[in-house]
Amino acid sequence: MQKIVIVMPSYNEADNITRMIEELFIKEFPQIKDAEMHLLVVDDNSPDGTGKIVKEKMEKHENLHLLTGQKQGLGWAYIRGFKYAMDKLGADAVMEMDADFQHPPRFVKDMVKAYSDGADYVIGSRYIKGGSVPRQWALSRKAISYFGNLFIRLVLVKPKLHDLTTGFRLMKVKGVLDKIDLDNLMEPTRFAYKVDLLYQCIKNAKKTVEVPLEFAPRTKEQSKFNPKEMISTFKVAIILGIRDKKRFIKFGTVGFTGYIINAVALELFSGTAIASTFASFFTVLKGTVLGFIAEPSAWAAGIAAELAIINNFTFNNIWTFKAEKIKGFFNIVRKFLEFNLAALGSVVIQFVVIGLMVVLFGDTRLIRQLGILVSLPLVLSFNYTMYNLFIWKTWKLPWRK
Ligand SMILES: Nc1nc2c(ncn2[C@@H]2O[C@H](COP(=O)(O)OP(=O)(O)OP(=O)(O)O)[C@@H](O)[C@H]2O)c(=O)[nH]1
Ligand SMILES: [Mg+2]
Incomplete structure (x- = not known):
């Protein structure tokens, strides 16, 4: 049986994490028969006690794990999680997934199915049939997301893939993730690390598949989405495009x-x-x-x-x-x-x-x-x-x- 570890960074997600753990362990994981599912929460000592909640839940769920550390930004949280999943948990595949319900748990099984069907890199895509971005998003944000993504597709010369900036992805360890020098990804403190990781995964993977994702709006507070993150994301894409x-x-x-x-x-x-x-x-x-x-x-x-x-x-x-x-x-x-x-x-x-x-x-x-x-x-x-x-x-x- 393949062991799949969902790596989920969290920072002040106390309101979301209980419901997330319940939905995954009670509703979703039992529907997945052909893989052993684990959840690794990477919490950077959230002041709101997210880590404490996870610890309590771990008594009930054997396949729930917690990794804590200092806050160093989104990329590093994922990188530390990937390493832990590979070295300590012996994962065959790892998934990137956020704790804030923007990646609805119901899509996990579709990702796993694509993996079981032979893909070694699976992309949760908002821009293929069946996928979508939140209807609530302002037109300007929709346009930025769409054209930003289109721009990255062009500079990386990946016209066949439709969503290169999604945060919901699954990668096989052997041959894909274990070939990547995780300590030297570009922009590891930011969202932009995702583009470098994606680019290297596509290169290593034998079969990349896109699966529809209905991206949900953020439920709580303001979005962190800002020009700084956007510019660094484009920068990484351009550097990768030219390097090649x-x-x-x-x-x-x-x-x-x-x-x-x-x-x-x-x-x-x-x-x-x-x-x-x-x-x-x-x-x-x-x-x-x-x-x-x-x-x-x-x-x-x-x-x-x-x-x-x-x-x-x-x-x-x-x-x-x-x-x-x-x-x-x-x-x-x-x-x-x-x-x-x-x-x-x-x-x-x-x-x-x-x-x-x-x-x-x-x-x-x-x-x-x-x-x-x-x-x-x-x-x-x-x-x-x-x-x-x-x-x-x-x-x-x-x-x-
Ligand atoms: N451990 C850890 N988790 C983080 C950090 N920054 C963000 N996260 C978590 O990573 C996930 C994605 O972060 P978000 O803040 O939602 O980023 P985003 O989805 O790109 O932007 P939003 O539109 O603001 O939702 C969430 O589960 C956060 O709780 C961090 O520095 N450390
Ligand atoms: Mg989010």
Whole structure:
């Protein structure tokens, strides 16, 4: 039987906690047959005596646990709870759930069912069919929640998931939560820690599933929802979004220097003897489909592309793919040849495109430079794929172990 521990932080929830414990242990847990359900309340010495209430209830419910500590904010309360659930309670899965009834207990069983059906990460979602945000919320708050969430979906490039800021989630320990460095989550004192945790869980999980959640309004007092929390949440999302794309940005930058070298070298070589000597070997082809091979500018384009390749190999090796850096003289030579082989495609692309354009539109500087631009998108996507697959091997092919 799978052991599932609900981690529930509480701070001054004396009014809610009794009813929460009763609803879970008397109404909800008995309906769940395929998992052993536990509740761990993480109370930061609430002055209103929340912890004392939990202690009393523990005499009645064996699967109720209490962890107390100093108040360090929402993220830390959850993090301490996760660690305790994994290390001390031996949880197979843990759930995030608030004590203030914003996550109605009746949705726990749906989350557990998705887990039993094979998901290793389950998201309680307000933005899929069957889910909702409180009707009482002012239109402005609804809009902020919706568009904020949409923004995070875009920066994290997760269009298939609908709710990335929900606080009601279930994660399997093995392979998902135990792979995460919990002590170094971003913004652990705030709500924003949830975005970092979610991002890493999605990466680790084999199967992520969204289950509808009818998010309830807060019953007591004022909401803590404020601009500070919101900004830090967006900040975390943006940092995560960029961190992942950093390699592509570096690759683009190196590519741009390569482009400049390419463009300048093309002009330098197009009028020279080297280019026309190569081209002169092929004068017989003039007037045929392969006539572009007899164009000096096509050869200049080939030479320019090769110079750009040397530039790109060097800088990608010491910068873009620094972590996978190739070392040792013979390794470098071998990789360079492989790199050239991989990049041969781009030399060919440029040779053909510029050769053809020169034949069609005449051999002018404008046409040659336009040729580079036309080749660029083809060359860029081709190279990025080849390098990731074969040179620095950062992409795994499914059939390769
Ligand atoms: N242990 C602990 N629990 C906390 C802390 N801050 C909030 N909580 C609890 O964490 C849960 C979520 O906190 P809320 O204050 O409801 O935060 P929220 O739902 O993002 O915002 P609201 O709109 O104000 O409800 C509740 O059960 C709180 O009692 C904290 O610093 N320590
Ligand atoms: Mg709340």
